[in-house]
Amino acid sequence: MAVFTPQFSLSPWILALFPPILTIRGGIGGIFSGNLSTMLHLGLVKPQLRENTDAYWGLVKSVLVITVIDTLILGSFSFVINLVNGSALLDQWFLFICVPTVACMLAVLTSIPLTSFIAIETFNRGLDPDIIVYPILASVNDILVTCFFVGVIFFVLWEGVYYSVLVLFFFLILASIGYLASLMLSEKFFQQALREGTFVVIISSLFGSING
Template sequence: MQGLINLIAESEAYNAYKNAMFSLIFDLGGIIPGILLYKLIIPFERSYRWIIYLYPAMLSVRGVINGIFTGRLSTGLHLGIVKANFKNNTEYFWNLYFSMMILCAFGGCFLGPLISLATGSDAVEVSAVAISSMVLSFFMVSGVTLVVAFTAFKKGYDPDYLVYPIMSTIADILVTLSYFLVIWLIFNNGVILSMFIIFILILLWIIYIIKT
């Protein structure tokens, strides 16, 4: 009987189950984005109805893009075409990274006019928030995704089981925070100044990436 228990404990199926259950614990944090939404963003929604319409659409698009990113990243780590470190990584990794960034920008370009049309809101204002939030959230989410994926891989865990379940919750939190930051900047400083500030932050990050 003890031998059977040891055999089960050492089996690949058991290890997969253990890794999956560990990562799914992070789903308990799914309530945090809702709390942040209520505390930080709902007060703005009372004056700008489109804010609450854009939020779930943006979460969905970001979730799809990050799902693609984590899947490709995990596969690349297994195949050896992605190195488990940020510096001196492969051409495949950088192509993947910047293609995801472009997808986020296109996602914002699509969501902005769509939500403004659906709500009858200012297209420039909504598009500025959508594009800025999507791109800013990409840098926040992708950074954490890389840390989780690289750390898990170096520790001997399978990133296929860990990265996406963990990041699905963390990404929602980071997207909510970036959304609030962009809204706060635009409503307190205007569209042009806020876009300039966000552009400078993104440019500095890209320069840092290129230098590494």
């Protein structure tokens, strides 16, 4: 990444965040594509993009909430690890929660319609989405989250109004997802997805943070 700007080499926290962000994106992408494929087979999701079922939108909303929860936990854990080993400063704590949250949310918002389209088209053509969708999207989603990550980093490095826009977008994400979660707390599917998905993604992301 130091190819893009000399400032990257002066900000080791950038490289420290990248591996766990890739891990968390992969985990969330797997949760969405796996559940979507199963729900298509069970008839819980219609093989169409428009006017889909409540189960489909429940899955989408659950993935969005899981994304924010996991990135906040991931960012906090990464900050502690990098603070201890000298790769981060105390006043950089906000970057460690803001950057992963915004980058992953943008990637997930882009990935959801793309994954849905490929899964539905695959299903309608008589193929098995369980076998085809995730392998295809794994590399595509890695490229997406990398592009958004680099874009968010530039907003941080450019400072001024760019950084202000980034901060505003971060708090807008928190407010929107917080409101969304409050509306879905009583739904059993949401509770199950949150309980199972959050744990799995957090564990894999923690290993990604340590290995990274």
